[in-house]
Amino acid sequence: MAMARRRNVADGRPAIRPEGAPQAVRLRVTALGKGSAIPCAPCLDPNRLWGSACGFIYEDMSTILHVDMDAFFASVEIRDHPEHEGKPVIVGGRADARGVVAAANYIARTFGIHSAMPVSTALRLCPAAVLLPPRLDRYSEVSHQIRAIFERFTPVVEPLSLDEAFLDVSGSLALFGSAQTIGHKIKTMIRNELGMTASIGIAPNKLLAKIASDLEKPDGFVVVPADGIQAFLDPLPVSRIWGVGRVAERKLKGIAIHSIEDLRKTTMKQLEPLFGQKTGRHLLACAQGVDSRPVIPDREAKSISHERTFPQDVDQEDVLYGTLLGLTEQVMRRLRNADKLARCIELKLRFADFSTITRSRHLAAPTDVTSEIWHVLQQLMQQHWNGQPVRLAGMGVSELQHPKARQADLFLEKKHVHQQKVDRVEDEVRERFGKQAIHRGSASATSSAKPNLHDS
Numbered sequence: 241m242a243m244a245r246r247r248n249v250a251d252g253r254p255a256i257r258p259e260g261a262p263q264a265v266r267l268r269v270t271a272l273g274k275g276s277a278i279p280c281a282p283c284l285d286p287n288r289l290w291g292s293a294c295g296f297i298y299e300d301m302s303t304i305l306h307v308d309m310d311a312f313f314a315s316v317e318i319r320d321h322p323e324h325e326g327k328p329v330i331v332g333g334r335a336d337a338r339g340v341v342a343a344a345n346y347i348a349r350t351f352g353i354h355s356a357m358p359v360s361t362a363l364r365l366c367p368a369a370v371l372l373p374p375r376l377d378r379y380s381e382v383s384h385q386i387r388a389i390f391e392r393f394t395p396v397v398e399p400l401s402l403d404e405a406f407l408d409v410s411g412s413l414a415l416f417g418s419a420q421t422i423g424h425k426i427k428t429m430i431r432n433e434l435g436m437t438a439s440i441g442i443a444p445n446k447l448l449a450k451i452a453s454d455l456e457k458p459d460g461f462v463v464v465p466a467d468g469i470q471a472f473l474d475p476l477p478v479s480r481i482w483g484v485g486r487v488a489e490r491k492l493k494g495i496a497i498h499s500i501e502d503l504r505k506t507t508m509k510q511l512e513p514l515f516g517q518k519t520g521r522h523l524l525a526c527a528q529g530v531d532s533r534p535v536i537p538d539r540e541a542k543s544i545s546h547e548r549t550f551p552q553d554v555d556q557e558d559v560l561y562g563t564l565l566g567l568t569e570q571v572m573r574r575l576r577n578a579d580k581l582a583r584c585i586e587l588k589l590r591f592a593d594f595s596t597i598t599r600s601r602h603l604a605a606p607t608d609v610t611s612e613i614w615h616v617l618q619q620l621m622q623q624h625w626n627g628q629p630v631r632l633a634g635m636g637v638s639e640l641q642h643p644k645a646r647q648a649d650l651f652l653e654k655k656h657v658h659q660q661k662v663d664r665v666e667d668e669v670r671e672r673f674g675k676q677a678i679h680r681g682s683a684s685a686t687s688s689a690k691p692n693l694h695d696s
């Protein structure tokens with residue numbers, strides 16, 4: 241294969257690019273950090289590792305993808321029950337139990353139905369709608385299949401929730417073609433293999449990719465070229481910026497800022513009194529399309545967490561513990577997939593009045609054993625939950641380490657090794673037969689009582 245050459249800016253050694261592969265305009269050291277186990281695809285040198293010896297990504301190109309499934313829970317239900325195809329479909333709690341809409345397909349949305357709306361209101365707007373109860377294990381299983389498709393193209397996948405993820409494909413261009421080609425292939429595979437549609441945004445950074453994926457939903461495909469950022473952002477309303485909710489939007493409207501262009505042309509002097517210095521600066525950076533956050537795959541992550549918001553506040557102990565156990569299983573599965581051990585465990589609870597507590601505990605030795613983490617999380621719950629109704633429950637692990645840190649611990653008990661084996665078998669069974677194939681006691685007992693959940 242004919243090769244074009246460029247110079248590796250870290251060590252001056254020539255790097256090789258296959259003929260026809262996209263030109264790198266400017267390079268920067270990726271934030272993936274030293275010791276990354278991801279081989280360097282950009283320079284095609286098997287002896288270099290991405291983020292260490294080579295460590296470059298194509299910064300001035302649109303190589304960040306944000307993929308978000310369309311009407312995710314509803315689409316899974318329709319795929320599994322084709323008799324509902326073409327009908328308005330809602331996934332949510334029961335109308336007579338103050339249930340809310342978790343997901344509505346796009347037909348249902350034409351009646352004004354949207355997520356978080358009471359199901360009773362949704363059924364008034366569209367009495368013919370098909371109402372289905374959520375099946376979280378099934379959505380989690382499909383989420384895993386979607387992730388497997390992403391990982392055919394890049395190891396740099398950062399999941400945001402069950403149905404959305406960022407992908408950095410800067411290291412995959414030589415192998416698979418442009419980011420657009422990769423985006424189209426992912427959409428096709430999701431359609432052909434899973435029978436669902438995804439919307440994809442492709443841009444030079446996360447901020448722009450996330451905005452782009454949402455613009456042409458459903459089945460959207462929006463590319464933001466590196467030299468067209470301003471033209472892309474300027475006409476959009478400020479509410480398109482990630483994190484600008486109703487309150488911030490109202491404040492901005494108060495100073496006649498409606499579009500992102502208005503925001504871009506404003507000054508810190510105007511923003512600071514309303515938002516403070518930090519948020520003001522952040523808003524200006526967003527309006528300019530500046531975002532330097534890297535895509536962080538689990539194996540590079542400093543923490544892994546999941547949380548769920550309940551449709552109604554929950555004060556039943558079994559539902560709460562069951563939800564937390566389910567979240568712990570998901571987090572620990574990601575931890576083991578990333579080949580990491582965790583030393584710190586965090587519990588997060590948000591109460592009915594939106595007040596939020598986070599409580600953490602350190603372990604004497606890091607672990608990847610679900611039962612060990614679950615044991616500590618239960619203790620945190622016993623200490624810090626006094627029966628108040630909970631709106632959101634979450635758990636996370638941090639201070640992640642590589643397994644050799646564990647081997648240094650001479651007190652590896654027989655029981656611990658046994659538990660590790662149990663976890664590995666469980667992961668394998670789920671991998672092969674699906675997530676519902678196996679469950680620890682109370683997680684399955686309460687899984688049907690956990691509608692309207694959103695992981696993060």
Ligand code: DCP
Pocket residue numbers: 308309310311312313314341342343344355356403404457458691692693694
């Ligand atoms: N979800 C939920 N409660 C919410 C919002 C979402 O339970 N308040 C669940 C159901 C969704 C899934 O999370 O299907 C993904 O959330 P999205 O915000 O991505 O919404 P959808 O995928 O349903 O629709 P869209 O096509 O707008 O992405």
Ligand code: MG
Pocket residue numbers: 308309310311312403404
């Ligand atoms: Mg979605």
